Amino acid sequence: MSDDAGSPSKPSAEKGQGDHSAGISRAVLADEEGVPVRPGKRLTLGHIADELGISTATVSLALRDSPLVAEDTRLKVKETADRVGYIYNRSAASLRTSRSQIIGVAVHDILNPYFAEVFSALEDVMEEQGQMIFICNHRDDVNRQRAFLKTLLQHRADGLILCPSVGTTTEEINRLIDQGLPTTLVAREVKGVWAPCVRGDDMTGSYRMTRHVLALGHKRIGMIGGRRSSSTGRDRHAGWLKALQEAGIDPEQQLDLPELMTQADGRGAVRAVLALEQRPTALVAFNDLVALGLMTGLRRVGIEPGPEMAITGYDDIEGVDSRTPALTTVRNHAGKIGRLAALTLLRQIAGERVPNSPILIEPELRIRESAPAKGVRLAPQISE
Known part of the structure; x- marks a missing residue:
């Protein structure tokens, strides 16, 4: 088929096997005088197959990294596809393979x-x-x-x-x-x-953390955050409730703020904490982000996280162990x-x-500095 018809011609025998670049690039992109041949013409597997002297099936398998194709052939196919700008048609392939x-x-x-x-x-x-x-x-x-x-x-x-x-x-x-x-x-x-x-296991993690805080001597323990219409929010809240009830503490008498999820939410929750006549001595946060927000918000109003109010998180995200104080949390893997x-x-x-x-x-507890016994300092004091 001629170039005038818009289809790429095969490289001539005189060019030899080594002149792949001259073959497919010129055939697909331009005629002998450098004039583009039918702009927008889509490259096919056949172009690469003709260039390398192999079947279109082999080209298709090579582009999908099939072990049925020798490694050197796969490399040649991919190098040729990259050079001429061929993009593998996943949509067409998915129709053939149902994947x-x-x-x-x-x-x-x-x-x-x-x-x-x-x-x-x-x-x-x-x-x-x-x-x-x-x-x-x-x-x-x-x-x-x-x-x-x-x-x-x-x-x-x-x-x-x-x-x-x-x-x-x-x-x-x-x-x-x-x-x-x-x-x-x-x-x-x-x-x-x-x-x-x-x-x-969110309920178990929250239950164990609340039990840990109770064992440190805290009796007023607030729960901050969690969307209770999600299983995660319900389960972590349920773990907090169970630990308090087992300790003979009425959860209805504790601070319980649902729906908070972010650091900004944690900072905003500090207002509710300060408004209480009897403030909690410990706050169990739904996740680490809320806990970090609480720590920032408390510090801004002159309350030191840890010695003056214990804070715990959940998830053990990267970096919480290097904060001051380092965050006590639940590792959620x-x-x-x-x-x-x-x-x-x-x-x-x-x-x-x-x-x-x-x-x-x-889950696993990660006991650090942010939740000590009441009045105890575990982290270095930040200088003013």
């Missing part, structure tokens, strides 16, 4: 370092398997989440890892699974779904949760039946 190599990941706060660590761990696992990740920060907006899930179905995604938004129903997750989308929940559980959930969620989803994609029961990760 798109796309995984959706949706969480409510990607800015939270805890979820950044979960995402990093699961991304490492998925990358090893050649999967591409689409991520959604739904911000606990269920409509935003639903739009993302619809897009995943439209793109024939291979699977979904979901930290469900507040307001997510059992029915809508089960509908996704019924439509053939393998799904694994992470961090938050929704009762009755046909999908596994990988999460920390973000990396382990991320890896297990990815591996669990890959098992489902491979066709394995995975039990729908929660996969609980054991």
Whole structure:
């Protein structure tokens, strides 16, 4: 076929096997006088196959890193594709294989370092398997989440890892699974779904932390934060309640501020703490971000976190051990949760039946300086 027809010609025999650059580049991009040939003409696997003298099937396998193709051939195919600007058509491939190599990941706060660590761990696992990740920060907006899930179905995604938004129903997750989308929940559980959930044992972690604070002699212990309509918020609140009740302390007489999630929320909560006639001597925060906000807000009004008011967090995000005072918190194993969620989803994609029961990760207390016994200083005093 001639260049006038807009199709690239094969390199002539006189050019030899070594002159690949002159062959495909000139044929695809310009004629002998440098005039572009049909701008916008899409490169195909056939162009690369003709250039290298191999079949289009071999080119396709090489671009997908198939072990069926010799390594030197894979390298030649990829080098040629890069040189001529060929982009592998995943949409077409997914129609042939029923696999798109796309995984959706949706969480409510990607800015939270805890979820950044979960995402990093699961991304490492998925990358090893050649999967591409689409991520959604739904911000606990269920409509935003639903739009993302619809897009995943439209793109024939291979699977979904979901930290469900507040307001997510059992029915809508089960509908996704019924439509053939393998799904694994992470961090938050929704009762009755046909999908596994990988999460920390939030009730146990909160219960153990509150028991620890009680053992230090504190009797007025406030609970700050947590969306109680999520399983995480409910479970951490339930752990606090259980520990207080076992100690004979009425939770109704303690400060309890729901719905707070961020450092800004923690700073803002200090006003409610100061307004009480009998202030708490210890505050159990829903997560590390709220705890860090509380510490900053208290220090601004002249109350020293630790000796003057004990503070605990939850998650053990990066950097909390280097604060002054270092934060006492619950290690929630973000990396382990991320890896297990990815591996669990890959098992489902491979066709394995995975039990729908929660996969609980054991929490660990990290005892540091921010929650001593009443009036005790564990951290160095910050000079004025």
